[in-house]
Amino acid sequence: MSRYARRAPRYPRRAGRLVLRAGSLAVALGVWQLLTSLDIDLWLRFSQFPTVTDVARTFADRLSGPDYWTDLTDSLTRILSGFLLAAVLGVATGVLVARSRLAEDLLGPVLEVIRPIPAIALVPVAILLFPSNEQGIVFITFTAAFFPVLVSTRHAVRALTPAWEEAVLTMGGGRSRILASVVLPGALPGIFGGLSVGIGVSWICVISAEMISGQYGVGYRTWQDYTVVDYPGVFVGMVTIGILGWLTSTAVEALGRRLTRWLPRTSYDVGAAPRPRAAASTGTVPPAPLGPGPMDTGAADEGAVHDRPKDKGSHPRTEEARDEHLV
Numbered sequence: 092m093s094r095y096a097r098r099a100p101r102y103p104r105r106a107g108r109l110v111l112r113a114g115s116l117a118v119a120l121g122v123w124q125l126l127t128s129l130d131i132d133l134w135l136r137f138s139q140f141p142t143v144t145d146v147a148r149t150f151a152d153r154l155s156g157p158d159y160w161t162d163l164t165d166s167l168t169r170i171l172s173g174f175l176l177a178a179v180l181g182v183a184t185g186v187l188v189a190r191s192r193l194a195e196d197l198l199g200p201v202l203e204v205i206r207p208i209p210a211i212a213l214v215p216v217a218i219l220l221f222p223s224n225e226q227g228i229v230f231i232t233f234t235a236a237f238f239p240v241l242v243s244t245r246h247a248v249r250a251l252t253p254a255w256e257e258a259v260l261t262m263g264g265g266r267s268r269i270l271a272s273v274v275l276p277g278a279l280p281g282i283f284g285g286l287s288v289g290i291g292v293s294w295i296c297v298i299s300a301e302m303i304s305g306q307y308g309v310g311y312r313t314w315q316d317y318t319v320v321d322y323p324g325v326f327v328g329m330v331t332i333g334i335l336g337w338l339t340s341t342a343v344e345a346l347g348r349r350l351t352r353w354l355p356r357t358s359y360d361v362g363a364a365p366r367p368r369a370a371a372s373t374g375t376v377p378p379a380p381l382g383p384g385p386m387d388t389g390a391a392d393e394g395a396v397h398d399r400p401k402d403k404g405s406h407p408r409t410e411e412a413r414d415e416h417l418v
Contacts, residue, residue, distance in 0.1 A: 123143050185242070235296035244278060244285060
């Protein structure tokens with residue numbers, strides 16, 4: 092261990108990190124309150140912004156009314172419906188495209204042409220295609236989450252080492268056994284990476300779709316507040332969207348850690364190399380490397396010294412020297 096690693100300060104534990112995060116949020120709110128209350132205009136016009144106290148007051152008024160909770164329920168229903176459908180179909184399509192050349196040839200070109208199109212640009216298509224705005228908004232949410240999940244799953248499946256599949260085949264397993272024991276468990280980290288990205292993109296697109304063609308929802312209410320010049324109400328909608336997006340993304344990541352708890356984890360210390368979590372928790376010391384240590388140089392066997400590989404800068408021994416040593 093280097094001198095820097097020994098002297099590096101330990102990072103705060105869970106309680107300290109929570110205090111640090113709360114402090115950073117409080118500082119951000121304090122700066123917001125200071126800039127808006129003093130009407131600071133330094134190229135950015137903070138005088139047009141509502142203060143933190145105005146937003147908090149409007150937020151409290153909205154919480155006491157029924158419309159806020161109706162909008163919240165509608166947005167969450169649309170998000171969960173579209174996202175769950177995208178998770179199932181995205182994982183299934185990603186595995187199919189990654190494992191089947193026929194599926195890749197048939198579905199790949201169509202998916203790659205549609206994938207660059209922003210989901211919000213499909214709002215006119217959803218209006219023409221579906222009989223109700225509700226179904227169209229769910230379709231937009233589904234499209235937004237589908238492609239991140241599909242691409243992440245496809246790359247995760249293709250990155251699996253063939254040795255695992257060959258081991259299952261050697262033991263007599265079939266395709267279903269390979270899918271259940273190798274493909275899906277091995278691709279889970281990549282799949283949940285796509286799900287985490289997909290839930291964030293879904294929130295962006297569902298809010299935009301609600302602004303355009305919705306009747307209820309957080310996005311619809313935020314746009315209505317903007318049209319009547321209720322800027323504190325606009326910021327209430329923005330804060331609500333941020334909190335909901337953070338909670339749903341955290342839930343997806345927590346589920347991913349739960350389902351992939353068999354993976355090796357590392358704990359990070361500032362200034363030190365990552366250590367296995369088990370060794371850090373139990374206090375065990377990893378075994379010392381085999382071979383003579385710094386105090387055993389004189390006790391090493393001569394044959395072992397000759398058998399030890401040379402450094403990169405040294406020349407290899409000739410056949411005559413090796414034969415002389417054997418004699």
